Amino acid sequence: DIQMTQSPSTLSASVGDRVTITCRASQSLGSWLAWYQQKPGKAPKLLIYKASSLESGVPSRFSGSGSGTEFTLTISSLQPDDFATYYCQQYNRFSNYTFGQGTKLEIK
């Protein structure tokens, strides 16, 4: 199966900061990469699909980029509601689903 590696595992930032989370795949995914946000005690929420497409209702400060094996999630200006854990997920049609290990975004 395809392995996903996220970095960093933890990120400390302040409101208003621009932050970037990276996800690397063990083999090429094309653009079959999604990003989810999870808050404590809640189910994950889809933010980005197909590497760079913003899910309906998600604020435009979230953006995704990349293809192949390297992908990034960027939050352009952190808001208090953005402090959460973020996961990448590959959904390459020729493999099973795999999640990254998660990045916890903490208030500095």
Added chain:
Amino acid sequence: EEQLVQSGAEVKKPGESLKISCKGSGYSFSSYWIAWVRQMPEKGLEWMGIIYPGDSYTRYSPSFQGQVTISADKSISTAYLQWSSLKASDTAMYYCARPRSNGGLDVFDIWGQGTMVTVSS
């Protein structure tokens, strides 16, 4: 409104059996896959397997093959995750999730609220 509603929290002893459920509504349940995702305490998300309720075709992650059974009853729009003999290491939150499209693999745009399973003697 399309939604998935899961059964309530469970507390079990090691060796006991368990079946938790995920009921879909607001869409054609038979036509969309349902996946199960595990989240152990303070850990990340792990895809366990997926079922197509229309014909009960099931695929498991190698990590969970033989450890759990995924099933579905399309007549009552419900998918299940079951264990025949629980272990303490099965303690986790379990989510069901629906891929956006009914074609191949797709992102999970609808999630259940989660079922917490606690296994302790």
